[in-house]
Amino acid sequence: MAGEEEESNKGFRLLGILDVQNTPCARDAILHGAGGSLTAGLLHFLATSRVKRSFDVGFAGFMLTTLGSWFYCRITNAKLRVQQRVIQDGIKNKVTYEGTVLDPTNKPGAETSSRPS
Amino acid sequence: MAHPSQLGFQDAASPVMEELLHFHDHALMIVFLISTLVLYIIVAMVSTKLTNKYILDSQEIEVIWTILPAFILILIALPSLRILYLMDEINDPHLTIKAMGHQWYWSYEYTDYEDLGFDSYMLPTQDLAPGQFRLLEADHRMVIPVESPIRVLVSAEDVLHSWAVPSLGVKMDAVPGRLNQTAFIASRPGVFYGQCSEICGANHSFMPIVVEAVPLQYFEKWSSLMLEDT
Numbered sequence: 458m459a460g461e462e463e464e465s466n467k468g469f470r471l472l473g474i475l476d477v478q479n480t481p482c483a484r485d486a487i488l489h490g491a492g493g494s495l496t497a498g499l500l501h502f503l504a505t506s507r508v509k510r511s512f513d514v515g516f517a518g519f520m521l522t523t524l525g526s527w528f529y530c531r532i533t534n535a536k537l538r539v540q541q542r543v544i545q546d547g548i549k550n551k552v553t554y555e556g557t558v559l560d561p562t563n564k565p566g567a568e569t570s571s572r573p574s
Numbered sequence: 575m576a577h578p579s580q581l582g583f584q585d586a587a588s589p590v591m592e593e594l595l596h597f598h599d600h601a602l603m604i605v606f607l608i609s610t611l612v613l614y615i616i617v618a619m620v621s622t623k624l625t626n627k628y629i630l631d632s633q634e635i636e637v638i639w640t641i642l643p644a645f646i647l648i649l650i651a652l653p654s655l656r657i658l659y660l661m662d663e664i665n666d667p668h669l670t671i672k673a674m675g676h677q678w679y680w681s682y683e684y685t686d687y688e689d690l691g692f693d694s695y696m697l698p699t700q701d702l703a704p705g706q707f708r709l710l711e712a713d714h715r716m717v718i719p720v721e722s723p724i725r726v727l728v729s730a731e732d733v734l735h736s737w738a739v740p741s742l743g744v745k746m747d748a749v750p751g752r753l754n755q756t757a758f759i760a761s762r763p764g765v766f767y768g769q770c771s772e773i774c775g776a777n778h779s780f781m782p783i784v785v786e787a788v789p790l791q792y793f794e795k796w797s798s799l800m801l802e803d804t
Contacts, residue, residue: 475606480599516614
């Protein structure tokens with residue numbers, strides 16, 4: 458059982474560097490990059506019939522698409538993480554402060570009745 | 575904890591370590607792209623039939639390979655500095671623990687409320703119970719409440735040591751005559767292992783650190799029991 462878990466967690470490493478399976482956003486970025494590379498290279502070749510230059514354009518397309526997809530996904534994830542933490546703190550604080558003066562859901566009129574004597 | 579043939583970091587158990595993991599992914603993606611670029615250029619250079627024996631300079635490519643690395647370095651430096659300052663934020667700790675390094679064990683003092691102190695020696699291999707980890711288990715764990723900011727003051731009684739727990743993203747040198755401060759929040763309950771990270775003599779590899787994060791009521795029970803024992 459532990460062996461099965463280890464095998465499923467051992468991600469495939471591109472160039473021995475990037476663990477595509479276990480790094481968030483990596484798989485999507487590489488796939489988008491591959492798609493962008495194919496599109497850019499093919500379009501350039503169809504327009505110019507220059508093979509080597511089309512490969513160069515395709516590679517440039519790969520770099521730009523991968524970077525763009527990576528940053529977009531990471532920034533979105535980072536914003537979600539911040540939101541998640543704010544919500545968690547809000548839930549924790551609500552439980553702690555419920556019924557007291559510090560409860561953010563207290564209406565102004567009810568504050569005087571909830572103050573401790 | 576670490577597992578055999580592990581290449582990456584351990585799972586994060588604190589918010590700072592999560593940020594460090596994300597930054598590591600970011601830097602690794604940049605490294606991967608640069609390596610891909612270099613590999614592509616090598617293949618292109620090796621496979622081209624074009625030769626020009628009279629190239630002396632080229633201002634355009636010089637500008638590109640100056641500006642581009644500077645831009646990449648900024649892309650790496652900005653999140654790095656953000657985490658650096660995040661790690662130094664003062665977070666109003668709920669508990670202060672002193673971790674003192676000795677040859678070759680750690681001692682922990684919880685002196686906020688009562689005078690609680692104990693030593694933490696590595697469990698010898700012959701004394702391990704089935705399922706326990708060789709060279710990592712200790713007889714007394716440093717128990718902390720989960721989801722609470724903890725301040726650890728690290729020092730040493732004899733030679734240099736270093737108090738490190740990778741899954742919490744914490745490492746602080748223990749210097750005799752000096753008090754170093756570090757802080758963390760354990761975001762989930764569990765047992766987190768670390769090892770002394772500064773060479774300190776014959777048994778440097780045999781003075782592990784074990785931190786156990788438990789809910790507050792269990793921490794209170796544990797501290798009462800420890801006080802009764804001492």
